């Protein structure tokens with residue numbers, strides 16, 4: 115923090131609101147409790163974002179000052195929330211939650227973890243909480259968002275987080291499918307100013323192609339936009355692969371020795387000629403062939419697929435084929451291609467191979483849906499709550515999540531939550547989900563918390579590390595987020611509402627230290643854990659864990675092994691972050707498959723290909739299908755209480771092509787009733803040629819018109835909940851991800 119002038123100070127802080135990790139320069143005026151943010155702008159000296167900021171970044175001030183944000187715990191008494199002390203809140207949880215697990219078994223308590231946890235340093239402690247539950251019923255936003263990519267990356271590269279990212283700053287050719295970084299600022303790819311980086315590809319003579327059912331803002335800024343029927347990306351990509359083999363331009367010279375299964379992919383692709391897949395995709399065969407040739411001929415190229423490729427019935431196949439094309443065009447793991455990040459806080463792998471990705475460790479009780487990444491598909495959470503029998507979910511913990519807005523057949527889940535015996539939510543708002551809770555535990559706002567992007571740096575396009583201390587002190591008496599999670603964990607462990615959190619935290623840190631010294635090749639291998647604990651003192655909480663991770667990471671000081679290496683103190687001394695350079699090749703040592711190679715044709719994926727082939731005819735039916743969309747001023751469901759982000763033109767509209775509007779009889783500015791198998795909504799119509807005929811779009815994250823929420827601004831700009839239309843029966847079977855794009859719907863005048 116620096117002095118910016120009389121009575122003001124300047125703080126630097128990584129924005130935690132989305133995956134882009136922009137550096138912010140925050141000017142604060144006043145003294146003590148009267149301190150206020152007077153300006154937030156992009157930090158021009160940030161080593162990664164160089165001053166870039168989007169409209170959401172500056173609203174950290176409004177979020178911090180939002181009168182609807184909870185500052186004290188709430189407990190429901192006679193159906194009404196009342197403010198209570200922290201002790202009372204945890205005593206209530208201790209009184210009501212453990213007895214449910216004691217009486218009905220650990221599976222009777224479920225947990226749902228929302229998206230913002232990926233941006234919270236304190237969420238490091240969530241792992242302990244979820245472990246303490248000992249339940250099979252763990253759910254998260256990953257199965258409405260990105261699980262297909264985890265599964266395909268896990269099977270191909272050995273670990274669910276070994277996800278290649280496009281080397282945006284060096285590539286000559288970028289093909290994006292189902293991604294809209296002009297609005298999202300990137301996802302499963304951490305790149306501040308994603309749009310500027312894409313513009314730079316064009317400025318240096320490269321080409322950008324967008325394949326999407328909507329002419330999104332990203333498509334408008336591309337060299338070429340190709341409309342495609344929702345959910346058919348794997349058919350399109352198989353067409354590309356078919357051409358790559360047919361014309362022989364595949365280039366495996368760089369990593370060919372490290373790839374298994376090329377012949378199997380060639381065999382599979384034979385059935386998917388561009389001419390065969392074209393009618394289903396709505397992309398003509400000539401375009402598929404040309405794009406395949408361009409990808410193969412480009413000096414470097416990267417294919418990047420995002421939400422539109424994941425939240426569909428063949429999500430895992432689409433995610434897999436994105437990387438198959440990257441491999442076959444010789445672009446995996448090379449500058450300008452699709453590369454693997456190497457975050458400063460994760461230990462460096464030095465030998466190829468590992469245990470590989472394991473999945474299906476358990477199944478859901480009611481529908482028999484398999485576990486992925488230690489969790490079950492959230493599409494079946496309502497089944498588990500509603501269906502009686504042993505293992506029925508009777509209690510729920512949510513952490514920074516709003517599944518009533520974010521998950522399929524939201525109406526059914528909304529009703530199911532009412533039937534729970536007990537529910538506790540860790541959240542800053544009384545929202546559509548937490549209004550069902552018996553206890554709500556708030557956490558400090560972002561400006562009162564420290565920050566380091568543990569999750570997102572695993573997907574960064576450049577090696578960068580940045581730590582931000584809190585800008586403001588926490589309100590008096592309010593615990594930090596990690597302390598809330600740890601205290602909840604203590605209750606679940608049977609240690610009670612008044613457990614010694616310091617002792618528990620010491621235990622967690624010691625466990626991590628003991629793991630680090632046991633790793634062969636670690637810079638601290640064989641060291642005395644107590645000695646390292648002493649060196650980490652007096653830090654506690656996530657800072658102590660982060661310091662350990664950084665010091666034993668690939669650029670760390672190794673507790674003296676490398677005097678030039680980094681530690682948390684290094685980051686504290688560099689408030690604009692540390693730039694550790696561009697990504698470097700990681701094959702084969704970064705691979706964790708049992709073979710130590712890229713598995714191009716994992717058997718689980720190969721087994722799903724006939725299902726895709728069988729869909730070829732079905733896709734030509736001509737019905738209307740629904741897709742979602744992003745807006746720069748929206749962030750899933752939780753930022754609609756910020757007035758500057760929701761004011762102005764209505765954004766929660768049904769986009770429909772003029773031909774379809776005429777055929778169903780709806781008009782621009784009028785109201786339409788949109789219905790699916792599971793629900794219906796009434797929504798304002800926006801007629802636009804920017805959407806493909808046969809496709810309609812409603813953004814997700816809206817629907818704040820329900821009783822009992824305390825989000826005064828969001829309630830005034832309610833919109834409709836598109837997940838009232840999403841069908842919980844429809845999932846991608848390989849990943850368990852919900853199908854949120856390509857939902858069959860009917861549209862009629864309301």
Ligand code: SF4
Nearest residue numbers: 129132135136168171
């Ligand atoms: S792009 Fe994301 S990280 Fe950057 S300012 Fe906007 S919300 Fe924050």
